[in-house]
Amino acid sequence: MNRSLSSSKQSQLLLLRLLEPQTSTVPSYSLLRHLCTEPNPPPPPPPQDEDSLITKAVQLLQAPENENSGSTQLRQLLFSSSSPSSPGLFRQIARRLNSSSQALKFFDYIQSNAPSQDLHSLSSTFQAIFELASREPNSQEKLLELYRTSKERNVPLTINGATLLVRCLGRARMVDEVLGVANELDSSLKNTHFCNVVIDVLFRLGYADYAHNVVDEMLQPNAECPPNDITGDIVFAALLRREWPRRTFNDEEIVGLVSKFGECGVFLDSPKLTQLITKLCRNRNTNRAWDVLHHVMKSGGAVETASCNALLTGLARDEDFERMNKLTTEMIQMDIQPNVVTFGILINRMCKSRRVDEALEFLEKMKGGSEGVSVEPDVIMYNTLIDGLCKVGRQEEGLSLMDQMRLNKCVPNTVTYNCLIDGFCKAGEIERAHELFDQMNKERVFPNSITLNTLVDGMCRHGRINSAVEFFNDMQSNGLKGNAVTYTTVIKAFCNVNNIDKAMEFFNQMLKVGCTPDAIVYYTLISGLSLAGRMDDASCVVSKLKEAGFCLDTVSYNNLVSGFCKKNKLDRAYEMLKEMEQAGVKPDSFTYNILISYLSKTGNFKIAHTVMRKMVKEGIVPTVVTYGALIHAYCLNNKIDKAMKIFRDLSSASEVAPNTVIYNILIDSLCKNNDVELALSLMHDMKCKGVRPNITTYNAMFKGLRDKNLLEKAFELMDRMVEQACNPDYITMEVLTEWLSAVGETGKLKNFVEGYEVSASSG
DNA sequence: CTAGGGTTAG
Incomplete structure (x- = not known):
């Protein structure tokens, strides 16, 4: 008998512990584990003699026919002045009842029979009813119903009851009711734990603004519920979530909250700090990211390598070498160990800035440990360097680096080969690229779509479209889809x-x-x-x-x-x-230039000028191309004077300087209209203004000079061409060969061609 | 860490 009693008591205690609302985990709320770290304080254990009273009362209440025989006993037990009474007594009885409905009956019984209506006692009894209901089937509906009942009967909520309800209402997605509970709860009862639950629920339901209001209140100086680490966890996890159904938080708001939390001594944990810095950098807010990290550093928060790496990535993208150096120095000073990622970011930045030799030196220093820490380069680092070499046309060295990485027990992967293949393709060495492709297949390093596209692009760019197509088809039949x-x-x-x-x-x-x-x-x-x-x-x-x-x-x-x-x-x-x-x-300047060019070429100069005015009105400034179009059109319409007038106006105004194309149009037109002298003076003008003639300029001039048989002038220009290393094209050769042979000056032509051969071999 | 593609006008 004794034994069975004590064992039943043990199991009761166990049951009670299990029934505590804070320890019942709800799977859909993973944060609950966090939230449970600071539960509302549990009630003190009842005195021993009270325990037997509770057991007795429960027995009476659960007896099948207690209505008549039990009620007197019960009344005596509960309300006689000799009975011990503690504020939690009714709640403890209610908790041990079989169901919420039974407990509700008990509540009614107390409410109508208790000599004094102690509100607090009633509230805590109702809390027990909520607790029972939360563990029953259809708990959501039951709790909602009970919540309404409690309101009808004017029973104020307890803090634990309110917490339970907020979670339940949240799961039922009833935002108005959640807010109702939060407002209704006596503010002297509210605690940080309750506020955390409310914030969590509101964020989860997507009502970020409401959640924000609660957070703001908590962040007020002398707030009744100051934030704790869990508050920070909930808020920042929510703010850093990728997308928001209703609204997104801008960086400023988030940073503002970070510093406000910081003033309350609450910091982001390391992964969230890293996440925030990454987000800020991605939004081109590197300055703010810098400030956030340094703020945490100064206030003594924990900063790990990953957060610094995130900031370094942003600085690297901004090409802010100064601050990259500063940060790495700070890392070493603060004993934040740089890792292979840190060095990878630095090396990548150097390569992207075409400072490959510095990057290679850095690699050696890194291996030797003279950068503060000794780090073994990984495949990513080698790939970065190989790509860097290939991008500056040093693909042969890239190849050697692949050998070197093998010696360092680093196995080349698809990326390694892709970089090298691209390098050889860009250099026009398509065969070598193919060899590398074969080699990677032999090594069972599998090509991917980047490999395919690199080779196809390489072949297309070097005029081998048919080979490209053939290769593409081969790959597709091998299962590598385009x-x-x-x-x-x-x-x-x-x-x-x-x-x-x-x-x-x-x-x-x-x-x-x-x-x-x-x-x-x-x-x-x-x-x-x-x-x-x-x-x-x-x-x-x-x-x-x-x-x-x-x-x-x-x-x-x-x-x-x-x-x-x-x-x-x-x-x-x-x-x-x-x-x-x-x-x-x-429309942009292209749109207008296309129209102006077409209209003026077809002789619609009036409309062309109207379009030009519209262009200016839209805030698009006519460029040298716009004037070029007009000049070209006037020339084509045999209005060279008009064309020359525009040109002179341009030359005198400083905004738009005539370029080679403008001169070419005019020179070509003047030569064709027998005004070689004026064309020559334009050539001179070019020289004075520092505008370089190109092959089109020379070809136009040679044709004009040939028509007037101005040999000496042509020789002068030929010398200048060689001087400027302006290569003749087939038009130049055709015009000069025909003309100079006809006048017996083949020697001059020979010298001209040889001039290029000499400068080609010496350069 | 690798490609990334269309850019039109005189």
Whole structure:
């Protein structure tokens, strides 16, 4: 008997512990574990004689027919003056009852029978009812119902009851009720734990503003519920979440909160600090990131390497070498060990700034431990350096570095090969690139789409479109699929050689194999088709682009406007302009220059000038290209005086300086109109103004001089060409060969050509 | 750490 009693008592105690609301974990609220670290204080254990009273009362209440025989006993037990009474007595009885409904009956019994209506006692009894209900099936509905009941009966909530309700209401997504509980709860009862739960629930429901209000209150000086570490955890975890359904927090708000929390002695933990710095740097707020990190450093918060690395990444992107150095020095001073990532960031920055030799030196120092810490370079670091070497045309050294990395037990991976393949492709050494490709396959380092695109692009850029296509097909049958970039590269290459049919064929192929085109694929085709004058096809692609849900951008509209102009379809061009306006795509200087060029070339100088005024009104300043278009058009329309007037006006005004193209237009035009003298004076003008002639300038001059047979002047220019290392093209050679042979000056021609051979071998 | 693609005008 004794034994069974004590064992039942043990199990009761165990049960009671399990039933404590703070220890019941709810799986959907992972933070609860955190929240439980500071629960509301548990009630003190009841005195021994009270315990038996509670047991007795529970027995009476649970007896099946207690109504008549038990009620007298019960009344005596609970309300006689000889009974011990403690404020938690009724709650403890209620807690041990079988169900919330039974407990509610008990509550009613007390409310109608107790001689004195002690509100606090009633509240705490109702808390027990909430606790029971929270562990029963359909707890949400029951709790909501009980909450309403408590309001009807004017029973104030206890702090634990309110906490329980807020969680439950949160799970039921009932924001108004959550706020109701928070407002209703007596403010003297509120504590930090309760506020944390409210904030957590509000954030989870997406009501960041409401949560923010609660946080603000907590951050007031002398607040009743000052924030603790858990508050910080909840708030910053929520603020740093990637996307917000209702609103996003801007960096300033977050940084403001960080410093306010800091004043209360609450700091972000290390991962969150790193996350915040990364976010700030990504938003180009490196200054603020710098301040945040240094603020934490100064206030004695913990700063780990990862946070410094995050800031270094931002500084590296800004090319802020000064602060990069400062930060690394600080790290060493503060005993924050740089790691392989830290050095990787530094080396990457040096390589990107084409300071590869410094980066290589740094690698050696790093290995030797003279940078404060000895760190073994990893594959990423070697790849960074190999890429750096390749990007400055030192791919052979990149290759040697790959050998060296092998010696250091670092295995090259796909990225290593991709960097080298790109290096050799850019250098035009396509064969070597292919060899590397074969080598990687042999080593079972598998190529990826970057490898494919690099090689395809390399071949296309070096005029080997057919090989590129063949390679692409081979890869596809080997299971390496092309992506939108691969197709863009090939389509572009075919457009460049004016093979529009092939370009379209690849576009159709990509649709067929299920590779979804992105906007750039469409833009590429529109550009290619417009340039080729295939405006019907271009319009067809535009429709497809729109069907796919993309929009045209300014560049594409410009291509189309230009295409329609070239086909003399001014109405279609204007249609495009109208569409641009409707779509809110702003015309830029290209748009206006295209129009001005077309209008003036077709003799519509008046309208061209109207467009130019509109351009200025829209805040786009006419450039040298705009004036070039007008000058060109006046020349084409045999109004060289007008063209020369614009040129002189330009020369006297300082904003727009004539460039080589302007001079070329005029020189070409003057030569063709038998005014070689004026053309020559323009050549002289160029020399004075420091505008370099190019092969087009010389070709125009040679033709003009040939027509007037001005040999001496031609020889002068030939010498200047050699001097300036301006290479002749086939036009130059054709004109000079014909002319100089006819006048018996082949020797001069020979010297001219040899001049280049000499300067080529010596340079 | 690697490619990334369409840039239109005289």
